[in-house]
Amino acid sequence: MKGVAEDPGRSVLPVESGKATDRYDVIIVGGSFAGLAVASRLRGRVLLIDKDEIGEGQTSACGTLLEVPRRLGLMDSVLQAQNGLVFHLQDRTEVMDARDYPFCTFDYGRFCRDFANHLIVEILRASALRVEGSTVVTDRGRFAGTCIVDASGWRAVLARCLRPGYADQRRMSYGIETEVPSRGDSLCFWYDPRLVPSGVQWFFPCGSHVRVGVASYAGDAHLRGHLDIFTGSLEAPMERIHGGYFPAGLREPVVGSLFVVGDAAGQCLPFTGEGIRPALYFGQACGDIVQAVIDGRHSLREGLLHYRRFVRRHGWMYRVMTLTQHALLRLPLAISSRLIGQICREPLRSRILPGYVRFADPRVLLPLAPVGRELDKRPLALADSRA
Numbered sequence: 001m002k003g004v005a006e007d008p009g010r011s012v013l014p015v016e017s018g019k020a021t022d023r024y025d026v027i028i029v030g031g032s033f034a035g036l037a038v039a040s041r042l043r044g045r046v047l048l049i050d051k052d053e054i055g056e057g058q059t060s061a062c063g064t065l066l067e068v069p070r071r072l073g074l075m076d077s078v079l080q081a082q083n084g085l086v087f088h089l090q091d092r093t094e095v096m097d098a099r100d101y102p103f104c105t106f107d108y109g110r111f112c113r114d115f116a117n118h119l120i121v122e123i124l125r126a127s128a129l130r131v132e133g134s135t136v137v138t139d140r141g142r143f144a145g146t147c148i149v150d151a152s153g154w155r156a157v158l159a160r161c162l163r164p165g166y167a168d169q170r171r172m173s174y175g176i177e178t179e180v181p182s183r184g185d186s187l188c189f190w191y192d193p194r195l196v197p198s199g200v201q202w203f204f205p206c207g208s209h210v211r212v213g214v215a216s217y218a219g220d221a222h223l224r225g226h227l228d229i230f231t232g233s234l235e236a237p238m239e240r241i242h243g244g245y246f247p248a249g250l251r252e253p254v255v256g257s258l259f260v261v262g263d264a265a266g267q268c269l270p271f272t273g274e275g276i277r278p279a280l281y282f283g284q285a286c287g288d289i290v291q292a293v294i295d296g297r298h299s300l301r302e303g304l305l306h307y308r309r310f311v312r313r314h315g316w317m318y319r320v321m322t323l324t325q326h327a328l329l330r331l332p333l334a335i336s337s338r339l340i341g342q343i344c345r346e347p348l349r350s351r352i353l354p355g356y357v358r359f360a361d362p363r364v365l366l367p368l369a370p371v372g373r374e375l376d377k378r379p380l381a382l383a384d385s386r387a
């Protein structure tokens, strides 16, 4: 990793206005899951821009399949593994056995910083303001790149300035969470409209504390009262609150000449709100395609087309999850809660859970290059071979 010093910006020279002489092969805006995953597949001259230090600015409960940190070699960030998912419904509690696909919670800061330590990129702490052709304009100068990747999360800061309305908040879910000192064994969800109308509450154990959160599928941002009641029921002091919008539906992954990845491209799954796994999966695929452009194996136009095609092939899962979310909100409660109960039990569990976890399959994530060593140069893993 280059450029992550006390003042990360100093090692990076901005391109003077109109004089795009200091050109990067790739500029990535956003240094969280999606941006780091893109960078992990690149070998050229790469500039990674984030408004925060890498590993700061957590929005997420950081629950994912244990296979994700295992594949990436980031097991030191894992806080607790869980073998079960518990669903508290209005009239019953259902437990889904997940021993065959264990989940985990991890430390966001540790995960991102350890990830970044494997990368050979220049990192600049700056806010990206807009994109003008092949130049990214930031509050610390202008930077030109052959390929530009928007991995800036749900706001999609670059894509939305090329396509107004691209990141429409009216079509997103919203969630907030905090940490409290408490313990537990399983990832727990409450689907009960008496607690949160059109929403969900969760309780994710992380060793000595738990992350508790509330989300509204209707995008209602006034959730603080619900969170207060929830944490109050645990009789534990609340720590810092974080959160934000979950894009609830796939967006166009190519905007102008931009590759758009992760939440910026709406790749977070509707209903479950799982966005880490897709951000890493599509991020590595995007990185492989971008590298092919840098190597001259694809033109930029071909690269953009490959990426678009790759992402759109996964559209079926987003349609299924959107339908599930609508069904949960619209079906009579007795029916939706019976349905969730059926899904938790055999024989449906063994049919549905493997299909769900194989989407954005963590087993195809490519291990990060050992620190300071060359990348795994296997034929392009995901995107190129399947394009």
Ligand SMILES: Cc1cc2nc3c(=O)[nH]c(=O)nc-3n(C[C@H](O)[C@H](O)[C@H](O)COP(=O)(O)OP(=O)(O)OC[C@H]3O[C@@H](n4cnc5c(N)ncnc54)[C@H](O)[C@@H]3O)c2cc1C
Residues within 6 Å of the ligand: 029, 030, 031, 032, 033, 034, 035, 049, 050, 051, 052, 057, 059, 060, 061, 062, 063, 064, 126, 127, 128, 129, 151, 152, 153, 154, 155, 157, 174, 175, 176, 177, 213, 242, 243, 244, 245, 246, 261, 262, 263, 264, 268, 273, 274, 275, 276, 277, 279
């Ligand atoms: C309350 C909550 C709980 C969640 N829990 C889970 C969970 O348990 N498991 C799960 O899988 N998913 C969860 N999600 C979803 C998950 O957090 C996202 O899908 C995931 O973070 C997407 O990763 P990303 O890299 O695309 O975007 P982000 O993680 O949002 O990262 C975007 C990056 O871009 C940077 N950035 C933004 N604007 C600019 C700018 N102008 N200039 C420079 N940099 C900028 C930000 O600082 C940030 O580092 C949760 C979401 C919320 C809101």
